[in-house]
Amino acid sequence: MSATKMVSLTIEGRAVSVPEGTTILEAAKAAGVLVPHYCYHPGLPVAGVCRMCLVEVEKFPKLAPSCATAVGEGQVVHVYSEKALEARKGVLELLLINHPLDCPICDQAGECELQDYTFQEGRADSRYREPKRFNPVEDFGGDVLYVTNRCILCTRCVRFMDDVHEAPVLCVSERGDRAVISKAADADLTQPWAANVIDLCPVGALVSKDFLNKARAWELDRTASVCPGCSQGCNTVLETRDNVVMRMKPRPNDAVNQFYLCDVGRLDYHWMNRADRLESPKIRLADVLSPVDWEIALGQAAEALRGRRAYVVASPQLSNEALFLLKRLIGATGGEGAFRCATGPEAPLPGVDDLALRADRAPNVRGAELLGFTRRDGDLLAGLKSGDVLVVAGDALDGVDLRRAVDAATVIVVGTVLPVGLPTPVAVLPIANVAEEEGTFTNLRGRVQRFLQAKAAPGLARPSWYALADLATAAGAPSDDCALPSRAFAALAAAEPAFSGMSYDALGLRGAVVAGAEVAR
């Protein structure tokens, strides 16, 4: 590899050195200066049309669009000079002359770049005295609604569909101030990744039907998470209000999902709010489940496991930590572990390397495999032997042939809901779901990624690592080194060579790849 030539320049008085060919806008970012912009997006081809990112470059005859101007050695760039500010003020006034200013009823309010920059740099009033242009709202299909009047024609959506999704459905129709975004006849935004245009839209022109009028942006708490929808492990933000997940949005991570999240994953969060959850530990008394203390339920479970083999059915929705503790339980009882994974058609995003809605529709298939669980999509209970204790962890067992379980008779359930059709379990241990606890998943490329707790678990439900550490201890596998999620992970890293050397701190919010994971795919 030849060394990249570096170019040094000064932006707003800050010296910065960036690789040759970098745009002034990106160089400014590197220098810690945000140049206001609309049409520019690091994941899309440069359009240079909003003219918002105009900056003054000394010795240039005109203001330069910083998104489309490459850095030059020794350049002196002024982002906030009077000339640049005046130009951007002009752009903002022009963007607003036909904008409805319906912020009070706009979902984008509070996270709207038009709003932000107008407050930051725009005029206090408008000199526009003419009637505003009006166009009706259009349903673009999928999850996308186009509120034409709010559109500033930055064309991010058009470029995303053309160049990243490679499904040229959107275009600019008409000319002059009659121009609008339209979709091709007989096509709409039902493509698997189309709803990303909602996130890309810097204003409230493209809004989510799912989120429409549900919450104000400033009421939401945001938590870094990982999409549990498939084995890709797209980084997400869970946005909650009053302990309810209101929406899930992508969180940029160049190594996994760049800036994007598929529509399936994006809309598959409602279950995190389901109300009919297991809220209390329970034990079987006279063939009826009765709520009890955690200690009693754990004791009952340990009692059932004494001297018997645990056949653990684990969900690949469980974290590495939970699966690791289940592995300890299996080890202590001489049992075995199995899992199954729902599958669906794979849907790649063509413009991004190695990004797809994966066939395996669970986040931790790779983790389950690394931790020794056997994939049994056909007959999940094939390994269940007479006399085993069936430990069902996280799997609701819907659609599974449960005749073998009926024979095994002794069942322990660790989960968020009670599977239907099982013999009455001897103990039921309620756990948190992915939004309610901290943990890590291993994606299909072996990347271990953390997700954080976004909301509280219901009732007495405990984080899975917490409940399973207690269960493993009660069953004779010492797990008192797992008093915190970070410690559970540390124990995992110490015990499993694939995870060797990892820690929560080292993983950060970008993740790290397990040892031995093939780099080349």
Add this chain to the structure above:
Amino acid sequence: MGYPHKSHPQETPVLSKHFGDPAARTLEGWKARGGYTALAQALTMAPTAIQDVVKASGLRGRGGAGFPTGLKWSFMKLDDGKPHYLCCNADESEPGTFKDREIMRWTPHALIEGVAIGAYAIGAETAYIYIRGEFSEPIRVMEAALAEARAAGVIGPNAMGSGKRIDIWVHKGAGAYICGEETALMNSIEGKRGNPRIKPPFPAVSGLFGQPTTINNVETLTAVPHILNNGAEWYKGMCLSSPKSTGSKLFSVCGNVARPGNYEVVLGFSFKDFLYDLCGGPPAGRKFKAIIPGGSSVPVITIEEAEQVRMDYEGFLEVGTMLGSGGVIIFDDAQSMPRQLARLARFYAHESCAQCTQCREGTAWMTRILERIVAGQGTFEDLDTIFDLSESMTGKTICVLSDSCAAPVVSGIKRFRGEFEALITGRRSSTVAVGG
């Protein structure tokens, strides 16, 4: 000859010599009038030698910008191994300009010869003549002439037996003003929406289909065979004022004038003589008031300023306007300048490609303010707003469409402020709202 009027004795008909002569349209007729000798000669020369002749002649782009043609050609790297393209800009969408139309109608082979020489000089084997879609007759004439030239082997895989390949194709525009902008034109040929591209990269580096491309106006290319036939010195000798403006130029004259039409004069000609002698002065009983001398995109000047001007690139700059495309639009004293400028602004608002914010919103806003002033509902603040708005619209966008909207309006208000104020204060009743 001359069309529609006979050539005026003070004209210098070089390009327009055969206007109105149907026999010049055919290959045979064109050859009989000395056609294709320049191409035959050019094909024996080195491309750089042709570039040098054109450089020496001082020929500058006739489409509006006035960039030296030979210099433009020399930007093409002849040995880069890439396919090169020549685009001939025959979109002629600038209001007030209709010289290229006449060149294509009467002397199609002159253009073909110029395009072929240009293509050879920049190392291109393929050239496109991008003709505006409304030019149905010129398109028909050009296509017939191209078919003839191809059949006779003048162009094609073995142009004039030289072993050089020169293919020329006509591409029809679809009615967008902006497609006369060189990068929008390339997008249009590629089948894309006619949006101007960001420069850099410039066309000579990455143009049509991402390959090195040169774009020349019809009139520019048509002048090239004459330069090769008669020599650079001859062309350079056609100069009445600034030595930087050489050769003859067609001026399209329209508006309130006794004899509208195309006139070919040597650059540096007196604009006063041009207006009163060649064009016959104002219509009976009227007086000239204002002139837009270079197509609708250039600043408007008063008749007093116009009478001082020498008709060349430098002369027009001195009075704050531009030679542009040579489309002379004349207003007499019966015209309301606010109304004329509002109509002009509306054209730009209609034709803005909608990419850049300042242009998309600015042209439309400016139009609405002007139309309101014309309707008698303007205020003095409106004039300030227009000046401020024109600042936003000038020098800040991808192409110069919004500059072109602002230039005539701002210059018009500066020079004819009284007419605007009369409408604002109600001293003068509003004319009919701009329509139609």
